[in-house]
Amino acid sequence: MRYSNATNYALHTMVHLMLQPGGSSVGVQELAEMQHLSPTYLSKVLTKLTKAGLIESTPGAKGGYKISRTKHETSFLDVIHAIEGETSLFDCSIHHQGCLIENVMRQAEENMKGELASKLLSDIAKEAESKQK
Amino acid sequence: MRYSNATNYALHTMVHLMLQPGGSSVGVQELAEMQHLSPTYLSKVLTKLTKAGLIESTPGAKGGYKISRTKHETSFLDVIHAIEGETSLFDCSIHHQGCLIENVMRQAEENMKGELASKLLSDIAKEAESKQK
DNA sequence: GATATTAAAGACTCTTAATATCTGTAATGT
DNA sequence: ACATTACAGATATTAAGAGTCTTTAATATC
Numbered sequence: 001m002r003y004s005n006a007t008n009y010a011l012h013t014m015v016h017l018m019l020q021p022g023g024s025s026v027g028v029q030e031l032a033e034m035q036h037l038s039p040t041y042l043s044k045v046l047t048k049l050t051k052a053g054l055i056e057s058t059p060g061a062k063g064g065y066k067i068s069r070t071k072h073e074t075s076f077l078d079v080i081h082a083i084e085g086e087t088s089l090f091d092c093s094i095h096h097q098g099c100l101i102e103n104v105m106r107q108a109e110e111n112m113k114g115e116l117a118s119k120l121l122s123d124i125a126k127e128a129e130s131k132q133k
Numbered sequence: 134m135r136y137s138n139a140t141n142y143a144l145h146t147m148v149h150l151m152l153q154p155g156g157s158s159v160g161v162q163e164l165a166e167m168q169h170l171s172p173t174y175l176s177k178v179l180t181k182l183t184k185a186g187l188i189e190s191t192p193g194a195k196g197g198y199k200i201s202r203t204k205h206e207t208s209f210l211d212v213i214h215a216i217e218g219e220t221s222l223f224d225c226s227i228h229h230q231g232c233l234i235e236n237v238m239r240q241a242e243e244n245m246k247g248e249l250a251s252k253l254l255s256d257i258a259k260e261a262e263s264k265q266k
Numbered sequence: 267g268a269t270a271t272t273a274a275a276g277a278c279t280c281t282t283a284a285t286a287t288c289t290g291t292a293a294t295g296t
Numbered sequence: 297a298c299a300t301t302a303c304a305g306a307t308a309t310t311a312a313g314a315g316t317c318t319t320t321a322a323t324a325t326c
Contacts, residue, residue, distance in 0.1 A: 035227065100264075101144050108209075115244060124234060127233055
């Protein structure tokens with residue numbers, strides 16, 4: 001029980017794209033090499049991010065992926081939702097409403113998601129930038 | 134990405150056992166029927182709880198499972214650990230230490246687990262008891 | 267001590283989801 | 297027109313979860 005590798009790749013890619021000077025495009029080739037992945041597989045992940053509006057894609061020569069210009073503040077939770085969908089960690093096996101056990105689990109999950117929604121990728125990118133110097 | 138059904142069954146069984154008057158034993162047969170499961174399958178789940186020391190088992194006639202007498206305060210997290218093992222929701226794909234992304238994910242997970250560690254099954258059992266009346 | 271009852275252990279099957287690859291198509295710049 | 301690159305769909309591979317069956321070991325009752 002863990003977040004998928006796809007989510008992992010997506011997060012790393014997002015930060016990498018944010019570090020591009022001027023928000024310029026990067027091809028899937030380069031992005032895949034960086035993470036030692038096959039371009040075709042990473043492509044599938046990036047398409048999900050594109051559909052979610054977190055990044056923008058331009059096909060053709062000199063094309064690639066870049067951070068969305070319209071959506072500047074993307075959180076960890078945004079990326080997770082884009083890749084994993086709107087999942088929940090726990091569903092009561094017996095489906096009676098108001099299960100006490102389910103309530104507790106849901107509450108804890110909501111709190112975690114709230115925390116991940118407040119963590120912005122831009123902050124991580126900045127931190128990574130200053131760390132490198 | 135969600136907690137396994139086994140964890141679900143385990144939590145429900147724990148609460149049920151806590152509601153037994155005098156902490157008496159219940160056979161897997163009865164426990165399985167209650168949750169519409171096969172006894173053999175639930176048996177595997179309960180064995181894990183037994184090995185973790187959360188419940189006690191006695192084979193033979195009039196045997197069954199009952200809440201551990203030595204360990205009175207078991208939390209949601211205890212049960213999760215007993216069934217799922219000590220898993221983490223996120224591991225950085227690139228294994229460089231101090232990955233900023235991993236740090237954020239780990240922190241959120243730890244907070245959630247901290248919350249689940251403070252939620253006691255005995256409280257849920259009490260609540261369920263008073264709710265039934 | 268024999269017998270019925272019940273948990274434990276192991277091997278095994280089945281299903282599902284994640285992971286990944288390959289091929290062809292559509293879009294874009296030069 | 298051509299090279300480049302993202303997108304879509306089909307398909308394979310792998311891993312984990314879910315569940316069953318059979319055998320063995322332990323306990324109580326008679």
